[in-house]
Amino acid sequence: xxxxxxxxxxxxxxxxxxxxxxxxxxxxxxxxxxxxxxxxxxxxxxxxxxxxxxxxxxxxxxxxxxxxxxxxxxxxxxxxxxxxxxxxxxxxxxxxxxxxxxxxxxxxxxxxxxxxxxxxxxxxxxxxxxxxxxxxxxxxxxxxxxxxxxxxxxxxxxxxxxxxxxxxxxxxxxxxxxxxxxxxxxxxxxxxxxxxxxxxxxxxxxxxxxxxxxxxxxxxxxxxxxxxxxxxxxxxxxxxxxxxxxxxxxxxxxxxxxxxxxxxxxxxxxxxxxxxxxxxxxxxxxxxxxxxxxxxxxxxxxxxxxxxxxxxxxxxxxxxxxxxxxxxxxxxxxxx
Amino acid sequence: xxxxxxxxxxxxxxxxxxxxxxxxxxxxxxxxxxxxxxxxxxxxxxxxxxxxxxxxxxxxxxxxxxxxxxxxxxxxxxxxxxxxxxxxxxxxxxxxxxxxxxxxxxxxxxxxxxxxxxxxxxxxxxxxxxxxxxxxxxxxxxxxxxxxxxxxxxxxxxxxxxxxxxxxxxxxxxxxxxxxxxxxxxxxxxxxxxxxxxxxxxxxxxxxxxxxxxxxxxxxxxxxxxxxxxxxxxxxxxxxxxxxxxxxxxxxxxxxxxxxxxxxxxxxxxxxxxxxxxxxxxxxxxxxxxx
Numbered sequence: 001x002x003x004x005x006x007x008x009x010x011x012x013x014x015x016x017x018x019x020x021x022x023x024x025x026x027x028x029x030x031x032x033x034x035x036x037x038x039x040x041x042x043x044x045x046x047x048x049x050x051x052x053x054x055x056x057x058x059x060x061x062x063x064x065x066x067x068x069x070x071x072x073x074x075x076x077x078x079x080x081x082x083x084x085x086x087x088x089x090x091x092x093x094x095x096x097x098x099x100x101x102x103x104x105x106x107x108x109x110x111x112x113x114x115x116x117x118x119x120x121x122x123x124x125x126x127x128x129x130x131x132x133x134x135x136x137x138x139x140x141x142x143x144x145x146x147x148x149x150x151x152x153x154x155x156x157x158x159x160x161x162x163x164x165x166x167x168x169x170x171x172x173x174x175x176x177x178x179x180x181x182x183x184x185x186x187x188x189x190x191x192x193x194x195x196x197x198x199x200x201x202x203x204x205x206x207x208x209x210x211x212x213x214x215x216x217x218x219x220x221x222x223x224x225x226x227x228x229x230x231x232x233x234x235x236x237x238x239x240x241x242x243x244x245x246x247x248x249x250x251x252x253x254x255x256x257x258x259x260x261x262x263x264x265x266x267x268x269x270x271x272x273x274x275x276x277x278x279x280x281x282x283x284x285x286x287x288x289x290x291x292x293x294x295x296x297x298x299x300x301x302x303x304x305x306x307x308x309x310x311x312x313x314x315x316x317x318x319x320x321x322x323x324x325x326x327x328x329x330x331x332x333x334x335x336x
Numbered sequence: 337x338x339x340x341x342x343x344x345x346x347x348x349x350x351x352x353x354x355x356x357x358x359x360x361x362x363x364x365x366x367x368x369x370x371x372x373x374x375x376x377x378x379x380x381x382x383x384x385x386x387x388x389x390x391x392x393x394x395x396x397x398x399x400x401x402x403x404x405x406x407x408x409x410x411x412x413x414x415x416x417x418x419x420x421x422x423x424x425x426x427x428x429x430x431x432x433x434x435x436x437x438x439x440x441x442x443x444x445x446x447x448x449x450x451x452x453x454x455x456x457x458x459x460x461x462x463x464x465x466x467x468x469x470x471x472x473x474x475x476x477x478x479x480x481x482x483x484x485x486x487x488x489x490x491x492x493x494x495x496x497x498x499x500x501x502x503x504x505x506x507x508x509x510x511x512x513x514x515x516x517x518x519x520x521x522x523x524x525x526x527x528x529x530x531x532x533x534x535x536x537x538x539x540x541x542x543x544x545x546x547x548x549x550x551x552x553x554x555x556x557x558x559x560x561x562x563x564x565x566x567x568x569x570x571x572x573x574x575x576x577x578x579x580x581x582x583x584x585x586x587x588x589x590x591x592x593x594x595x596x597x598x599x600x601x602x603x604x605x606x607x608x609x610x611x612x613x614x615x616x617x618x619x620x621x622x623x624x625x626x627x
Binding site: 300309 | 438439453456609622
């Protein structure tokens, strides 16, 4: 006996699997370094946006401090590698653990706040850690940390280092995005997913139905932060160099949710579609128009964000038939 | 460390705080009216500073004379932003809150790009002004005249904003803020009020921008830092509260300056952020917030 919901969820899983195979094969015929890098960054951001979507989309908490969890993951795995000689495949999980822990640490005071107070408070917490990292010499301060390629070890999956061929990083990023997607898929069908959406739509009504609002937000934050931290660790290994500006900056806290918001917030496919459209667009405008340093790329990118947000407020994913629930009345403005 | 040094730094912090307060007042006004956090607020400040710089550069007019024209120009810009973008963002049916955040964020990037395109990314500063580089001595404490003038202008602007709040129009503003649907029933044109609110908010930033341009460098990214401080100021004072913005701005200016002096200059912003978080633990809607 199948209900339409279980059938739909099976179909989603099937589409996800097909997409995964397609994305795994995608870079094989492409040998141009620039395009491969573009694909890797896009896939990574699809995963990051999905990770944000778990807290910001399903649970409705507009967190603007995800750079902090991303940076925590990047710094922990990098420091474990350079200071303790631990392979990043292990450091990655330590980074994820710290990312989740930081999200709990930020959530504990901030989830008492609502609406704009919450959003601004998360910006400020992120900024505090950014400034502290800039001034903390032990973790490299403003100069950052270089991740050297170890010749003794050579190309290795355990150490997540590849000298010439960047293809393995594509698979690392893809695995990460697939896990983030799968977590979101599991949440959608689980009791937690329903509880979180209740918290998002109306926390007071949810509470009256014995939903434990605060623990629900904390759980969403921990999962979201942990995934983001793992993404940060993979990014650090891929780029080979981290500093506060590249992994902790407040701008990143907006760039991470951006694909989810423009693609379709609180949906399974939104972050994926958003990243697939937005990241290539921003990279291409930057490389073709940004070279002059005259800001044309910024103007186009900013204009596109405005256009998409106004023309498709329910997200780009709605164009390919993803259904987005209409909010209950005008109360949605207050929730953000 | 002598008392004079502490006083010297505190005066500097107080005067800077008044500028923060004025920037925050514009943000708070728009928020209070429409429940929108304008993420392009810093870019409005940047545009006002560039306008001042360019007019000074071309005509040699003293920046003080530009207060009115720049404020009017920013007012027009605010009204235009409302009609072209925000009116549309308000009427969307999905994710209204997030659409507003990201529309203003997109606008911020666009304006930053436009400034870079027009003025280049170099730092510029106004070399001469009637006020520039003067100080006067107040019992051993040296007070920089440009900053003092900026503080006074900021207080005057606050006075004007409070006065506007007492007029018939100000009451219409307040009524629209309380219930944007009910006011239509008593003949208030909501669209016009919103547009005027955006104009007024932008004009407040415009005045802050002119005064800031006299003693601060201008670059396409100058707004980002002031905007962050403005968000903190508004949240600390309470969204929508004018008095809150004033008190919080001064408090933040003082805390910033004293952290730099007593703890570590590079951590001066950590001090103000920490104060903000501490206050929010006890007053989750800020010092004077009711919303």
